[in-house]
Each structure stands twice: as structure tokens, then as C-alpha cells.
Amino acid sequence: MAQQHLDPTDPTAGTATGDALAGYLRARATEFLRALRLHRETGGTAGGGEESVDAARALRRSARRISASLHTYRPLLDAAWAESMRPELAWVSGTLALEHAYEARLERLLQALHRLSGATALPGRPAAAAGPAGPAGGPPATAADRASLTVGAAKAGALLDRQLTLARTRAHSTALQALGSSRFHAVADKVAVLASEVPLVPAAPATELHPLAAAAQERLTDAVAALPLLTAGHPYNAQALVHGLSPDPSPHPQDGPWHQVRLLMRLHRYAREVLHGDTPVDARLLTAGQALNRHRDASEAAAAAAQAARTPRITPATAYALGVLHADQRHEVEASRFAFQRAWLKETVEAV
Amino acid sequence: MAQQHLDPTDPTAGTATGDALAGYLRARATEFLRALRLHRETGGTAGGGEESVDAARALRRSARRISASLHTYRPLLDAAWAESMRPELAWVSGTLALEHAYEARLERLLQALHRLSGATALPGRPAAAAGPAGPAGGPPATAADRASLTVGAAKAGALLDRQLTLARTRAHSTALQALGSSRFHAVADKVAVLASEVPLVPAAPATELHPLAAAAQERLTDAVAALPLLTAGHPYNAQALVHGLSPDPSPHPQDGPWHQVRLLMRLHRYAREVLHGDTPVDARLLTAGQALNRHRDASEAAAAAAQAARTPRITPATAYALGVLHADQRHEVEASRFAFQRAWLKETVEAV
Numbered sequence: 082m083a084q085q086h087l088d089p090t091d092p093t094a095g096t097a098t099g100d101a102l103a104g105y106l107r108a109r110a111t112e113f114l115r116a117l118r119l120h121r122e123t124g125g126t127a128g129g130g131e132e133s134v135d136a137a138r139a140l141r142r143s144a145r146r147i148s149a150s151l152h153t154y155r156p157l158l159d160a161a162w163a164e165s166m167r168p169e170l171a172w173v174s175g176t177l178a179l180e181h182a183y184e185a186r187l188e189r190l191l192q193a194l195h196r197l198s199g200a201t202a203l204p205g206r207p208a209a210a211a212g213p214a215g216p217a218g219g220p221p222a223t224a225a226d227r228a229s230l231t232v233g234a235a236k237a238g239a240l241l242d243r244q245l246t247l248a249r250t251r252a253h254s255t256a257l258q259a260l261g262s263s264r265f266h267a268v269a270d271k272v273a274v275l276a277s278e279v280p281l282v283p284a285a286p287a288t289e290l291h292p293l294a295a296a297a298q299e300r301l302t303d304a305v306a307a308l309p310l311l312t313a314g315h316p317y318n319a320q321a322l323v324h325g326l327s328p329d330p331s332p333h334p335q336d337g338p339w340h341q342v343r344l345l346m347r348l349h350r351y352a353r354e355v356l357h358g359d360t361p362v363d364a365r366l367l368t369a370g371q372a373l374n375r376h377r378d379a380s381e382a383a384a385a386a387a388q389a390a391r392t393p394r395i396t397p398a399t400a401y402a403l404g405v406l407h408a409d410q411r412h413e414v415e416a417s418r419f420a421f422q423r424a425w426l427k428e429t430v431e432a433v
Numbered sequence: 434m435a436q437q438h439l440d441p442t443d444p445t446a447g448t449a450t451g452d453a454l455a456g457y458l459r460a461r462a463t464e465f466l467r468a469l470r471l472h473r474e475t476g477g478t479a480g481g482g483e484e485s486v487d488a489a490r491a492l493r494r495s496a497r498r499i500s501a502s503l504h505t506y507r508p509l510l511d512a513a514w515a516e517s518m519r520p521e522l523a524w525v526s527g528t529l530a531l532e533h534a535y536e537a538r539l540e541r542l543l544q545a546l547h548r549l550s551g552a553t554a555l556p557g558r559p560a561a562a563a564g565p566a567g568p569a570g571g572p573p574a575t576a577a578d579r580a581s582l583t584v585g586a587a588k589a590g591a592l593l594d595r596q597l598t599l600a601r602t603r604a605h606s607t608a609l610q611a612l613g614s615s616r617f618h619a620v621a622d623k624v625a626v627l628a629s630e631v632p633l634v635p636a637a638p639a640t641e642l643h644p645l646a647a648a649a650q651e652r653l654t655d656a657v658a659a660l661p662l663l664t665a666g667h668p669y670n671a672q673a674l675v676h677g678l679s680p681d682p683s684p685h686p687q688d689g690p691w692h693q694v695r696l697l698m699r700l701h702r703y704a705r706e707v708l709h710g711d712t713p714v715d716a717r718l719l720t721a722g723q724a725l726n727r728h729r730d731a732s733e734a735a736a737a738a739a740q741a742a743r744t745p746r747i748t749p750a751t752a753y754a755l756g757v758l759h760a761d762q763r764h765e766v767e768a769s770r771f772a773f774q775r776a777w778l779k780e781t782v783e784a785v
Contacts, residue, residue, distance in 0.1 A: 199676035234678040316668030317768035324551035325757050326586040390753045400749035401742045404756020405677050412764055416669035 097356045099157045099285030105355045106150055110276035113143040117269060120260070137177050137256070144174040147275070149351035153297045157288055159280035169268045176259045179252035182381070187245040189382045193409055194238050194402070198231065233398030237406060240389050240399060290356055297352040301345040305425060308338055313418040314426070321415035322408055333411075336380045339418065343373035365424055372421035379413035386410060449708045451509045451637030457707045458502060462628035465495040469621060472612070489529050489608070496526040499627070501703040505649045509640055511632035521620045528611045534733070535601035539593060541734045545761055546590050546754070550583060585750030589758060592741050592751060642708055649704040653697040657777060660690055665770040666778070673767035674760055685763075688732045691770065695725035717776055724773035731765035738762060 116139035123133040148170035151163040259265055312318050324333060346369065350362060389395075390403040468491035475485040500522035503515040611617055664670050676685060698721065702714060741747075742755040 194678065196671070197674060197676075197678040199679040231678055316771060317764065319548070319761075319764070319768075322549060322757070322761055322764075324549075325761070326546065326549040326583055326754055327551040390749065395749050397742065397747050397749050397752035400752040401756040401759075402678055404753040404758075405674075405760045406756075407753075408757045408760030408764070409671075409674055409677070412669065412671070412674075412760075416671075419668060 097290045099154075099281050099288050099290070102150065102154050102157055102285070102290060102355055103279040103281055106147060106279045107276055109143045109146045109150070110272045113140060113147070113272050114269070114276060116140040116143060134181075138181070141174040141177045144170045144177075145347070146351050146354070147272070148174070149348050150355060153348060153352045154290060154293050154355070156293065157281055157285040157290075159282060162280045166268075166271060169264070169271075173259070173265065173268055176256050180249055180256055183245050183249035183252055185378065186382050186385055187241060187249070189378060190241050190245075190386060190406065190410075191238055193382070193406055194234050197405060197409060198234050231398070231402070233396070233402035236396060236399040237386075237389070237402035240392060240395065240403075241385065244389055244392075245385065294352040294356055297345075297349050301342065301349045304338070304342045304345050308342060310422050310425070313415075314422040316419060318415065321418070322411045325408060325411055333380065333384075333414075336376070336414065339373060339376050339421075340380075343370070343377055346370050346373060365427055369421050369424035372417045372424055376414055376417035376421065379410045379417060383407050383410035383414065449642045451506075451633050451640050451642070454502065454506050454509055454637070454642060454707055455631040455633055458499060458631045459628055461495045461498045461502070462624045465492060465499070465624045466621075466628060468492040468495060486533075490533070493526040493529045496522045496529075497699070498703050498706070499624070500526070501700050502707060505700055505704045506642060506645050506707070508645065509633055509637040509642075511634060514632045518620075518623060521616070521623075525611070525617065525620055528608050531604035532601055532608055535597050535604055537730065538734050538737055539597040539601070541730060542593050542597075542738060542758065542762075543590055545734070545758055546586050549757060549761060550586050583750070583754070585748070585754035588748060588751040589738075589741070589754035592744060592747065592755075593737065596741055596744075597737065646704040646708055649697075649701050653694065653701045656690070656694045656697050660694060662774050662777070665767075666774040668771060670767065673770070674763045677760060677763055685732065685736075685766075688728070688766065691725060691728050691773075692732075695722070695729055698722050698725060717779055721773050721776035724769045724776055728766055728769035728773065731762045731769060735759050735762035735766065 116136050120133060120136035120140060123130055123136055148167050151158060151167050151170075155163055309320070312320055320335070321333075324335070346366070350366065350370065353360075353362075386403045386407040390400050390407070395403075468488050472485060472488035472492060475482055475488060500519050503510060503519050503522075507515055661672070664672055672687070673685075676687070698718070702718065702722065705712075705714075738755045738759040742752050742759070747755075
């Protein structure tokens with residue numbers, strides 16, 4: 082059985098049925114409602130308080146998990162309900178994620194500019210490690226932070242600051258509007274119902290979850306098998322920067338399969354949560370997932386640097402700094418693939 | 434004995450004395466004179482024929498080897514003669530090397546621009562491999578080659594082409610002037626004497642060469658031990674691009690120790706040649722040396738891209754492309770250090 086291959090030592094393996102799914106969905110729905118109440122109480126003002134940020138994160142977190150479960154365990158759930166619910170939950174988590182994403186992207190790019198200038202870490206911030214960005218650790222760099230930069234790096238930083246802060250502010254307004262919309266109220270109403278009553282199909286309570294969880298894992302495994310892992314495992318393969326100066330301004334198409342694996346890994350992780358509850362996630366799976374998060378972040382940061390370089394009337398020094406920054410983030414993309422390859426192979430070898 | 438550690442299976446180890454050194458120097462001096470005659474016959478015109486290029490390479494090759502032997506085996510040679518000879522030989526090989534260096538640098542940068550544009554290799558040229566640049570394979574890219582590039586990449590390529598072709602032409606004139614100078618004639622006269630009569634000290638014919646060769650190896654080993662090899666062996670350590678946007682426009686000081694090891698490795702190799710003649714160089718030593726050549730080439734190419742970006746009145750698109758190119762070459766620097774670390778450790782482990 083595929084699931085036993087995944088975790089042969091788990092004493093609960095092989096016992097979960099639709100009842101476990103219902104319990105999981107009720108718990109996530111309750112979390113969603115609690116986070117929503119907290120978010121309303123803390124106001125959700127721009128650049129908001131820490132509580133408001135935490136509440137938004139908890140909302141996204143539960144929305145993602147409900148949505149993932151509707152996908153993985155679809156045969157056990159009322160089909161019409163599940164199909165109408167998923168895009169709405171994706172809209173909620175996607176809309177709420179944008180503000181944080183712009184903030185983290187700016188943080189990542191300013192940290193990189195400092196690193197590339199040979200400067201020490203920004204005051205009061207963690208050292209510019211190659212690892213994934215932690216939770217946003219403060220406001221973006223001030224003008225004083227940039228005193229140690231060259232004119233080009235400072236101007237590039239100021240440009241990115243303007244553009245990404247504007248994008249973040251807009252994302253914040255969009256999120257607030259979304260949370261006040263009738264569309265969102267309809268979602269919240271449905272989640273409130275879900276917190277007490279999960280629309281299972283009649284056969285669901287006796288249906289085992291494991292084959293469906295195993296199928297989710299198989300989709301992940303298949304997608305990983307299609308990745309160019311051999312190349313990725315070869316350090317300094319220089320693949321991520323191919324097309325770095327391509328005339329095509331769209332995001333790198335080579336990143337797509339990796340982003341897809343990132344999503345499938347998340348689905349796999351949430352599918353396991355339904356079976357194993359709060360059991361800590363396998364450390365190697367966690368490392369692989371973090372590598373893919375970093376891949377996504379670096380890919381989007383590189384695109385933001387390239388985008389900023391197309392701003393009219395910038396100076397050559399600014400453009401040069403943005404070019405260096407773009408290439409630096411594309412190498413972060415390549416480094417993340419290498420890290421994923423190492424983590425993934427380690428897992429496979431040790432699981433046999 | 435250190436030499437035995439170096440090559441315990443060599444049947445000739447422990448037998449070479451000053452006579453071997455004299456034979457080696459006479460042979461190199463003869464090569465020098467032959468190459469000089471060939472160079473004069475083939476004219477040495479600008480961008481010259483293949484024979485002229487070969488002759489110049491042979492001149493540099495023998496000058497470097499004579500100079501290295503004067504250094505490593507100094508105690509066996511007339512001190513005043515050796516000390517007056519070395520800087521003159523360094524001047525000859527340095528002056529002759531520049532033209533080729535500019536040509537290879539341009540070739541490397543244009544190849545990189547094509548790679549970064551997602552284009553295939555330049556017509557009639559080897560694929561843009563990450564390995565060391567081969568012998569220059571043709572004229573610089575034409576305008577037609579650049580049709581597949583973005584405006585920025587094409588303009589960056591044209592700018593580098595102008596600047597490095599101008600530098601190469603100047604280097605060629607300088608080399609021709611040097612070869613016609615009285616200073617060079619004095620060097621050639623001394624080499625002509627060396628071809629028949631090597632100024633050994635009286636004790637030299639009975640003096641063993643191995644301790645001096647071992648000392649050259651030890652200088653290499655010590656210099657390698659001082660390199661940050663632990664970091665270099667960690668893929669994607671992002672060290673080579675630190676200071677990539679630093680206000681200091683001088684070449685990266687972090688490259689210095691690696692350049693120094695490259696020179697010491699060459700001295701070590703030539704010291705071995707005196708002992709072992711035409712025995713093929715150890716494959717791992719060769720790999721390590723090639724990695725350091727690539728390190729030097731990428732370091733200088735990165736500096737040329739940064740230098741070009743300071744040209745007045747370039748467009749932002751050109752500057753952006755040069756920034757990407759600079760970062761790409763700095764990552765080549767990092768990749769070369771990684772390759773050197775691997776080759777070097779392999780050698781050490783297997784030599785024990």
C-alpha cells in the first residue's frame with residue numbers, strides 16, 4: 082500500500098475514514114471563523130498591527146487547508162458544494178496573500194542589494210541568509226540604511242521601494258474591499274455552516290482516506306519525476322539565468338513546473354494532516370518545501386527587478402544595479418532547485 | 434621526503450641534478466629562438482595569421498618556463514644573471530599575452546550574452562560551455578549574430594566589441610613595438626647565449642633538484658591552505674558576488690589569493706617538467722589549473738562588463754544587460770572556485 086511506503090511506522094496508518102475528514106474540516110472552519118473575528122476586531126489597517134497580520138495569516142492558512150481537502154478528498158464530499166466552494170476559498174487566500182507577498186519581496190530585494198554592496202545586514206534585521214525569508218521583520222529600509230550603497234544600488238532600492246510599497250498598499254486596499262464584499266460574506270456563511278455540518282456523501286463515513294491521500298502523493302511524485310533534477314543536482318549548471326536577457330518579458334517558463342510541484346507538495350502535506358493530525362511534518366519534506374518556497378520568492382523577486390528596470394527615465398547606474406540584482410535572484414532560483422534536489426533525493430533514499 | 438609524497442611511483446624521482454636543469458633551460462631557449470624566427474617570418478600583422486598567433490604563443494610559453502625555472506632553481510644559477518633576466522622575460526610574456534587576453538575576453542562575454550539571451554551558440558563556434566575558453570575560434574560576433582538578442586544585450590555586445598577590440602588592437606601594436614625594441618633584442622641575445630651555455634654555479638651539476646621542486650610545491654600547498662576552500666566547496670555560497678555593487682570600482686580583492694595560487698600552481702608544474710620532462714601532467718592537477726584559469730578569465734570578464742557600464746551616455750537597457758552579464762561572470766568565478774576545490778581535494782585524498 083502506497084501510504085505504508087510513505088510512513089511505515091505510523092501507528093494510525095490505515096484507520097482514517099470520512100469521519101476524520103469531517104473532523105478536520107470542522108476544525109479548519111472554526112479556525113477560519115475565529116481568525117475572521119480577530120481580523121475584524123483588530124481593524125486590518127494598512128501596514129496593520131501584528132495581530133491583524135496574524136489574523137490574516139490564519140485566515141489564509143485555514144482557507145488553503147479547506148480548499149486542499151475539498152480537492153484531495155473530493156469523492157467523499159458533495160460534488161456541487163465542493164466545486165462551488167474551492168474557487169471562492171482560492172480567491173480569499175490569494176487576495177489576502179498579496180500584501181504580504183509584496184512586503185516580503187521588497188524585503189528580499191533590499192537585503193540582496195545590501196549583500197551585493199558588501200554591506201552588513203540591515204540594522205535590526207536578520208543577516209541576509211540564503212534561507213527562506215522569515216516573517217517580515219520591520220519596515221522597509223530607510224534612506225539612512227542606504228548610505229552604504231553605491232548611487233546605483235541606492236537608486237535601485239528606492240525605485241523598488243516605491244513600486245513595491247505602492248503595490249502592497251493597493252493589495253491591502255483590495256483585501257479590505259474583498260473582506261467587506263458580499264462575495265466574501267457568502268464564503269464566510271458557507272464556512273460557518275461547514276464548522277458544524279460537513280456535506281459528506283452517504284458512503285463517506287466508512288470510506289478509507291488513504292487511497293485518496295496516496296493519490297495526492299502520487300501526483301506529487303509524478304510531477305517531481307518530470308523535473309530536470311539531474312541538471313538541478315549539478316551545482317552551477319547556469320540554467321536559471323538562461324533567457325535572463327531574452328526578449329520575452331514574461332516570467333521564466335522554466336519555473337512553472339517547479340511552482341506546480343510546490344503546490345502539489347502543499348496538497349500532499351495537507352492531505353497528510355487530515356490523516357495524522359498535528360504530527361510534526363517530516364523534516365526532509367519540510368526542507369524540500371522550504372526550498373520551493375525560496376524558489377518561488379526568488380523567481381518573483383527576479384521578475385520584479387527586471388520589471389523595475391523597464392521603468393522609463395531611470396539612470397544607467399540604476400539599471401545596472403537592477404541587472405546585477407536580477408541575475409543574483411535568478412541564481413537564488415538555481416540554488417533553490419539544487420537544495421530541493423538534495424532534500425528530495427535524501428528522502429527517497431531513506432524511505433526505501 | 435616531500436617529493437616522494439608528491440609522486441611516489443615515479444622511477445626517475447631522486448635522480449635529477451643541475452645537469453637536468455641546464456638541459457631543460459637550453460631546450461626552452463632553443464624553442465624561444467625558433468618561435469621568434471617563425472614570428473618574424475610570418476610578419477605578426479594585426480589580428481595576424483594563425484602561424485603568427487602560434488609563434489607568439491610559443492614565445493610566451495618558453496619565456497614563462499625559463500622565467501619560472503630561474504625562480505624555482507635560483508640557488509643553482511648565477512644570481513646576478515638570473516635576477517636581471519626574470520623581469521625581462523616577464524615583460525616579454527606579459528606584453529605578448531595581452532592581445533590574446535582581450536580577444537578571449539570578448540569571445541567569453543559575447544558567448545555569455547548569447548547564452549543569457551537563450552540563443553544557441555554563435556555560428557561556427559563551440560557551444561557556450563561553462564568550461565575554459567578554447568583557442569580563439571574566429572572573429573568577434575557580427576551584427577547579424579546579434580539579431581536574436583534584445584536591444585540591451587545587442588547594444589552591450591556592440592559596446593564590449595568596440596572597447597575590447599580597441600584594447601586588443603592597441604595591445605597588438607604595443608607587442609609589435611616591443612618585439613622591435615632594443616630592450617627585446619637584449620633579451621633575445623641573452624636567450625641565444627642560454628641556448629648553448631647555462632650559467633650554473635660551480636656546485637650545481639652535483640646538486641639535487643628535488644628539494645627545490647618540493648619547496649615550490651610547498652609554497653603552492655601553503656597558499657591553497659590559506660584559501661577559503663570550505664566556503665568554496667559549499668555550492669551557491671554567493672560569495673563571489675558580494676561587493677558586486679560595492680562603491681569600490683577596483684577588481685575584487687577576494688580574487689587575489691586565487692590568482693596567486695594559479696601562479697604558484699604554474700611554477701609547481703614547470704618545476705616538475707624540469708624533473709620529469711614530457712611526462713603528461715597529472716590529470717587532477719590539470720583540472721585544478723584549468724579551474725583557476727577559468728577563475729581568472731571570468732574575474733577579468735566581469736570587471737570588463739562593470740567597466741563598460743561606466744561608459745558615459747549608455748542607455749539603461751545597455752547598462753541592465755551589462756549588470757546581468759557582470760553577475761553572470763561573477764557566478765562563473767564562484768563556480769570555478771567550487772571546481773578547483775573539488776579537483777584539489779580529490780588529488781589530496783588520492784595522493785595519501
